[in-house]
Structure formats: structure tokens, C-alpha cells
Amino acid sequence: MTHDIHIIGGGLAGSEAAWQLAEAGVRVRLSEMRGSGDGTAAHKTDGLAELVCSNSFRSDDATSNAVGLLHQELRTLGSLIMRQADLHRVPAGSALAVDRDLFSESVTTAIASHPNITLVRERVDALPDGPAIIATGPLTAPSLATGIAEATGREALAFFDALAPIVHRETIDMEVAWFASRWDKGDTKDYINCPMTKEEYLAFHAGLIAGEKSEFREWEKDTPYFDGCMPIEVMAERGVDTLRYGPMKPVGLDDPRTGRWPHAVVQLRQDNAQGTLWNIVGFQTKLKHAEQVRLFRTIPGLQNAEFARLGGLHRNTFIRSPELLDGTLRLKSRPNVRFAGQITGCEGYIESASIGLLAGRFAAAELRGETMTPPPVETALGALLNHITGAAVAETYQPMNVNFGLFPPIEGRTKKADRKRMYTDRGRAALADWITPPAEPADTRSAVSQTV
Structure with missing residues (x-):
């Protein structure tokens, strides 16, 4: 054709x-x-x-x-x-x-x-x-x-987009994690929440900063990140509480075991229709794969997690x-x-x-x-x-x-x-105004001819 x-x-x-x-x-x-x-x-x-x-x-x-x-x-x-x-x-x-x-x-x-x-x-x-x-x-x-x-x-120009890890649902420990809506907004409970104490969070934060990252290629150097897809370790470097006010915010999420908000929360969102795969919200990363497995299994509820996909970064041009x-x-x-x-x-x-x-x-x-x-x-x-x-x-x-x-x-x-x-x-x-076609102008010619 x-x-x-x-x-x-x-x-x-x-x-x-x-x-x-x-x-x-x-x-x-x-x-x-x-x-x-x-x-x-x-x-x-x-x-x-x-x-x-x-x-x-x-x-x-x-x-x-x-x-x-x-x-x-x-x-x-x-x-x-x-x-x-x-x-x-x-x-x-x-x-x-x-x-x-x-x-x-x-x-x-x-x-x-x-x-x-x-x-x-x-x-x-x-x-x-x-x-x-x-x-x-x-x-x-x-x-x-x-x-x-x-x-x-x-x-x-160029920047990086980042991929979040995906976890097999059956490997999440639901005796530790629980279902709730995102930051407890709405009537549904569609997110899996993994709570962290202050000590667990601080250890996790330190691990993100110290973890081994993939090396940048020469053409990737000096390229800015986009804030909407920021690698989690880059967020961690901006301050010890940055993650707690971002993807790990615990506000409104009462841990059913304690009745209180955890110090921080890791949330997972359903990724496929069967509900067998869940992605870790906001956890885009350039950590090396082995480091991701080790560090993400320190998250309560994910200690036995098996990953369908690990995180990564790719170049983005515009x-x-x-x-x-x-x-x-x-x-x-x-x-x-x-x-x-x-x-x-x-x-x-x-x-x-x-x-x-x-x-x-x-x-x-x-x-x-x-x-x-x-x-x-x-x-x-x-x-x-x-x-x-x-x-x-x-x-x-x-x-x-x-x-x-x-x-x-x-x-x-x-x-x-x-x-x-x-x-x-x-x-x-x-x-509505944009898609509605303008009214056809009245045909004045016939009216004029009738009056002549």
C-alpha cells in the first residue's frame, strides 16, 4: 500500500x-x-x-x-x-x-x-x-x-529514565506487609505496604548511598536527571529524610500490628491483571543488580522477595x-x-x-x-x-x-x-467548545432574492 x-x-x-x-x-x-x-x-x-x-x-x-x-x-x-x-x-x-x-x-x-x-x-x-x-x-x-x-x-539534550523493580507477589510476606490505599487515600486498598522502623530506615538509607552503582558510559556523563523519574539513591543523597517525604512517606498508614504510622513505608503497586507481579513504587535505581537484591531484601516483608525485573536506567533524548x-x-x-x-x-x-x-x-x-x-x-x-x-x-x-x-x-x-x-x-x-463545530451561517441569499 x-x-x-x-x-x-x-x-x-x-x-x-x-x-x-x-x-x-x-x-x-x-x-x-x-x-x-x-x-x-x-x-x-x-x-x-x-x-x-x-x-x-x-x-x-x-x-x-x-x-x-x-x-x-x-x-x-x-x-x-x-x-x-x-x-x-x-x-x-x-x-x-x-x-x-x-x-x-x-x-x-x-x-x-x-x-x-x-x-x-x-x-x-x-x-x-x-x-x-x-x-x-x-x-x-x-x-x-x-x-x-x-x-x-x-x-x-539528554537525561535518564529509570526502571523500578518488579516483585513476584507470592514472595511478599503478608504477615509483615498489609494492604492499604496510597497514603491511606480513598476507599480501596490497592497497595501493599512494607513498614520500617527508624533503625531499619537509617540502615536502608545508608545502604542506598554506599551501594555499588553501574558505571556511566562516557556519553552518559554530565547528563541531568529528570526529577519525575529520580533514582532512589540520588534522592537519598539529598538528605536523610528526603525519601520519607517522597516515595517512602508513611503519612496516614497505620500499621495494623501497632496501630501507629511506621517511620517509613515501602509501597508496591499491582503490575499485571493476574496480580502476580508488583512493582516497588518510586524505586527506580542505578544500583547493580546483585546490590539491589541484597538491599531490597532488607525491607521488612521483602526478605524473601524474588524479582521478575530489577531496576535500571536508560538514556533519554529530546x-x-x-x-x-x-x-x-x-x-x-x-x-x-x-x-x-x-x-x-x-x-x-x-x-x-x-x-x-x-x-x-x-x-x-x-x-x-x-x-x-x-x-x-x-x-x-x-x-x-x-x-x-x-x-x-x-x-x-x-x-x-x-x-x-x-x-x-x-x-x-x-x-x-x-x-x-x-x-x-x-x-x-x-x-467542549473546541470540538463543537461553529453554527452554519444563515443563508441570506434566498431571503434576499425573495424580497427583490
Whole structure:
């Protein structure tokens, strides 16, 4: 099948962009290098939209949370990623978490079976000459990255994404650990909690700092971490109590054995539909594997833990989008090329899919000879797009999850407790106005002719 547009990269953004274009009647060639003999340091399968870090799409609360509002907007706009996430969700309280294998398999099936999409397992080494969307993510092949750098006139920036360990559920000691919601919020009890005394915590903290870490490669040196995916040992180095105010916060979590809050808590979240795998929340790490096993088994409840996957780090590259892209994600120096996903500097699964959705819709409109108005900045989609393409200062541009700080402020004096709901109410109204076509102007010609 000949194609109208070429998408490079079959992650969350590339898959979503391909789906949006195909549903609009555009013929798509989707190139994915995994399955062609090439792979990455982070991916484990050849499946499209593989989740390589957490299995959580984060909060699904659309009334008081920016990412929950983004979920709702994507559902409204027919997102493939959200549809499959909803089909394969696993218990995670107010968060949307998925069975990562079933999710990826279903996205792959949907893409491969669409009559307007040709899925090709191949590595692409240069920017296409025709209409294209680059959605190669944080692990863009070096040859293509070189081509991007040549086209943009600037080197890509880089930081690290980190992988959290995954534990087999049957090896967790539930006589020590207990179920509760995250920090005891909500009515469900979807997290496994492992308590620590002060002495246990201090020993664990010291072990994180002293533990043997994997060596950086030369090209990885002097590369900044992103705070949203900070290795746990780096957090530990920032202060003895940093973890207790972060991923190991014990607030509201009464240990049923003592009736009191522990000094610190390690939480695990369900990772697959069967409930056999659980990931350690916030425990991304660059500790060597043997060191991880030794140290994580000092956590009460995990003394006999068996790990389905240990933690690790991988390189992440992104472009200076506010300087290089226009308001519809086109590369200013080569307008036939759009960028989508993490390579634009958005951070997070759902944010990547969101920018893929917008890139696909912008491209579909352009191929039809139409102009698509960007979503209003009061929406989660619009706020994220504005951050990527214009709001940030390019020299200090860093990856960003969607958050209310990207939205225009609520005008007037408001109560802090009401502000989040006001953001989401305003965002829903703005999206409704954006997707509602304007009323057709009255045909005055017939009326005029009748009066002549």
C-alpha cells in the first residue's frame, strides 16, 4: 500500500498518531525498528506501545487532577491508547494502571489490522522527504538522532529514565506487609505496604548511598536527571529524610500490628491483571543488580522477595521544542516533518500519547488542505502543547508532566481547596467548545432574492 504519511516509531505517541490519521482516512506507513533485528536497552518485547517503566498512567481523577483531566480529554477524542488502557486496567485505587503485556498486545493488534496502516519492522536512518511524524521516543537510533541534529542545527539534550523493580507477589510476606490505599487515600486498598522502623530506615538509607552503582558510559556523563523519574539513591543523597517525604512517606498508614504510622513505608503497586507481579513504587535505581537484591531484601516483608525485573536506567533524548517546533508540532526548518511524544520533551506515558494524538490530527487536517486550531490552553491538551511549542524558554527547557502550573491561572480570589476543581471544570468547558463545530451561517441569499 502506498502511503500519504510516514510515522517513525511505534511507541505510545507513534501508535496514537497512526490511529488518528488512519481513522481520518489517511494511509499511514508506520516504521518500528524493534522486530527488525534492532532493539533498545530498555525494551523487552517487539510490541507496540510497550511500557518500559511503571505500568501506571497515574491519576484517573478528572475532577481535581491535571493528568486525570488529560485522560478524560483523550477518551472524548477517541484515543486508541486510552481505549486499550481502560480495557486492560488492573486495581490501583484512583490511578489508572494496566496489565502491560495485554495492553501492548492489544495496541499492536489494533494497529496491524487497520486497513489504512502498513506496519513495517525497519530502522529508519534519515528524516523522510515527504510528510512524516517522528515519534522515536527517548531511545532514538543514533543514525536518526544525527539526522535530527543536522536538521535542527542543535544537539539533542539528554537525561535518564529509570526502571523500578518488579516483585513476584507470592514472595511478599503478608504477615509483615498489609494492604492499604496510597497514603491511606480513598476507599480501596490497592497497595501493599512494607513498614520500617527508624533503625531499619537509617540502615536502608545508608545502604542506598554506599551501594555499588553501574558505571556511566562516557556519553552518559554530565547528563541531568529528570526529577519525575529520580533514582532512589540520588534522592537519598539529598538528605536523610528526603525519601520519607517522597516515595517512602508513611503519612496516614497505620500499621495494623501497632496501630501507629511506621517511620517509613515501602509501597508496591499491582503490575499485571493476574496480580502476580508488583512493582516497588518510586524505586527506580542505578544500583547493580546483585546490590539491589541484597538491599531490597532488607525491607521488612521483602526478605524473601524474588524479582521478575530489577531496576535500571536508560538514556533519554529530546529536542528543544519551543525553539524548533511551530504551534502544530512541525519542525520549522523542515515543515514536512512533525515531532511527537517524549522526543518533544513531554514526560509520561499519557503525555506522550497526547502529543501523538495532536500530531496525527494536525497532520490529517493539513493533508486535507484544512487548518486545525490548536486546543485551548485552558484544556490539558492545550496547556501541554503550549509548554512544548511556545511557553518555555528553550535554553532551560526540561521534560514536564502535565500539571496545573502549565494552565492559565484562575482569575480572581479563590479558595485553594476549590482551585483544582475550577481548573478541571474550565478545561472541560473549553474542550467542549473546541470540538463543537461553529453554527452554519444563515443563508441570506434566498431571503434576499425573495424580497427583490
